[in-house]
Amino acid sequence: MNIIVCEDSEKQRIDIVKQIDNIIRKNYLNMKVYLSTENPYDVIKSIKDTPELSVYILDVDLKCNINGIELADKIRDKDPYSFIIFITSHSEMTHLTFKYKVEAFDYIIKNSREQLYRGISDALLKINMRLGNSNVSDKYFTIEDGRSITKIDFRDILFFETTSTKNKIKVNCFNRSKEFYSKLKDIEESLDQRFIKCHKSFIVNLDNIESIDKKEKLIYMRNGQTCCLSKSYTKALLDKIKF
Structure with missing residues (x-):
């Protein structure tokens, strides 16, 4: 809407x-x-x-x-x-x-x-x-690798990042991570408003950000992990987030 x-x-x-x-x-x-x-x-x-x-x-x-x-x-x-x-x-x-x-x-x-x-x-x-648009309960990110299907609750996701392998993405969660084949652009289009691109190689979950170090260009997540932040995406991120 x-x-x-x-x-x-x-x-x-x-x-x-x-x-x-x-x-x-x-x-x-x-x-x-x-x-x-x-x-x-x-x-x-x-x-x-x-x-x-x-x-x-x-x-x-x-x-x-x-x-x-x-x-x-x-x-x-x-x-x-x-x-x-x-x-x-x-x-x-x-x-x-x-x-x-x-x-x-x-x-x-x-x-x-x-x-x-x-x-x-x-x-x-x-x-x-x-x-009737309240659909928080069915917000899952689904990964299909041919042999299995994995559903990850959006609330559990910290950030997505590209890997050294072409078209391979890593999703980082509070207590696990998983690699799968996809493109960051396709992932971005499948997510909701709590996710935002913070670097050409990273998409972060705004709800799970603990703090932001603008000088070091790092985002600290609620479990202590860090996510990269680039200068070109900083303003859009700060406009979206409110601690």
Whole structure:
């Protein structure tokens, strides 16, 4: 499911997206931030580009020629079934959602950052539950080598790494490791949001990181193992993780 964020404050928009990424990763939600923008017309254009069910998180006061509720009205014309969540400092404007008949899923008041982020988290989890997308229990990485099939719980995986043998990968877990034939790119595409590439030869599980040494370019895992980190992947990793 795609999430579209429309918020006119760049700083707040970046913070909201970061929090959404954390919510998705920690709860293993089948969601992703598809668009983050200050421009309501980018949102309208995105409806044609992504026909699947979406969640729209809209600031009511967009400092534009249309506000968030008017934007929601335009969204409903093109996308009648998706979820709309309003965020605002103006509780007195809630009546407009009824006037425009936009059928908002939630209306979150921005009294504090904590209240805002808790409200977004609660809304996304409720949407996830409503759609029946909670599938944490069946998150396994499966290895087939011709003679056997091995299923590894995603929660047990620390990181994947390439080996000196061509097209051979090693998966490192808390109490075991296993080598198998595959390509790192194919593995990356089969994983969920808790995994991220941290080096051209490594994919790490964000949930099992203990600490990061940016100077030595090392990631320390919860069992004491270390994983390589390269400069080109450091920012993306730090943007995703929050200790």
